[in-house]
Amino acid sequence: MSLIKEKIDPEKLPKHVAIIMDGNGRWAKSRGEERTFGHKNALHAVRNAINACNEVDIPYLTLYTFSSENWKRPSDEVSTLMSLLTETLVEETESIFSKGLRLHVIGNLDRLAPIVKEQLQHVMDLTKDNTRGNLVLAISYGSQDEIINAVKNISNDVKNGNLEIENINEQLFESYLYTKNFPPVDLLIRTSGETRISNFLLWQIAYAELQFLDILWPDFTKDIFFQCIVNYQSKERRYGLTGDQITSSKF
Numbered sequence: 342m343s344l345i346k347e348k349i350d351p352e353k354l355p356k357h358v359a360i361i362m363d364g365n366g367r368w369a370k371s372r373g374e375e376r377t378f379g380h381k382n383a384l385h386a387v388r389n390a391i392n393a394c395n396e397v398d399i400p401y402l403t404l405y406t407f408s409s410e411n412w413k414r415p416s417d418e419v420s421t422l423m424s425l426l427t428e429t430l431v432e433e434t435e436s437i438f439s440k441g442l443r444l445h446v447i448g449n450l451d452r453l454a455p456i457v458k459e460q461l462q463h464v465m466d467l468t469k470d471n472t473r474g475n476l477v478l479a480i481s482y483g484s485q486d487e488i489i490n491a492v493k494n495i496s497n498d499v500k501n502g503n504l505e506i507e508n509i510n511e512q513l514f515e516s517y518l519y520t521k522n523f524p525p526v527d528l529l530i531r532t533s534g535e536t537r538i539s540n541f542l543l544w545q546i547a548y549a550e551l552q553f554l555d556i557l558w559p560d561f562t563k564d565i566f567f568q569c570i571v572n573y574q575s576k577e578r579r580y581g582l583t584g585d586q587i588t589s590s591k592f
């Protein structure tokens with residue numbers, strides 16, 4: 342039993358945790374290996390995050406798996422990442438299903454090879470009735486792209502007379518995003534020491550707590566995840582109010 346896990350307050354869990362899984366290349370380089378060695382060694386860290394979330398019953402976990410900008414990497418790295426994604430999905434299907442997780446994918450899937458799309462669709466269909474938790478993979482995902490798409494679709498709906506400009510508000514805008522059925526992100530974690538967002542969930546992290554960790558992604562463990570939750574629970578989320586207002590509303 343993890344001592345850190347015991348410190349988690351089950352009443353104050355985040356509903357949605359998102360992770361920028363960064364640092365695979367540097368992890369490999371520090372061992373004198375090719376970058377792809379880091380990607381291959383990242384799988385157990387992904388499992389650690391999924392299992393930790395599942396153990397404490399956090400309903401949404403979004404993993405930044407491949408960004409729209411990552412397509413610009415050397416083609417051999419891109420193809421290794423795509424093969425790893427497909428192989429991992431095949432290997433992990435049973436485990437995702439048996440944990441009661443439902444798989445979702447967000448991003449511009451048009452750019453993915455048919456085999457990758459088919460495998461993703463297969464796991465999404467298989468797990469569509471699962472209700473214990475939601476695993477969201479951001480693949481070929483770029484937040485600016487997502488927002489521009491939303492603006493285009495909203496504009497079309499206004500043009501076609503299906504939407505009044507007066508009815509455009511935050512809630513409506515959200516319903517045009519890939520994440521329309523998910524709660525906003527409560528906690529965003531990034532590994533590798535970088536303190537940037539890299540075009541991830543810009544709208545959805547408006548009031549998220551941000552945690553930047555110095556470790557590289559392949560070294561991510563369940564206890565590190567639990568520690569992030571403990572740190573998250575020590576924060577007072579004020580949403581623009583004063584501390585006194587927040588304290589008095591608790592009684």
Ligand code: IPE
Nearest residue numbers: 362363364365366367368406
């Ligand atoms: C994260 O690790 C994986 C992806 C972006 C697909 P990186 O490959 O970015 O590793 P670093 O940041 O170069 O070390």
Ligand code: IPE
Nearest residue numbers: 361362363405406407408539
């Ligand atoms: C963000 O990491 C994308 C993923 C983790 C999938 P990057 O390594 O691509 O981000 P930058 O280039 O350092 O900003």
Ligand code: MG
Nearest residue numbers: 363364365533
């Ligand atoms: Mg990186």
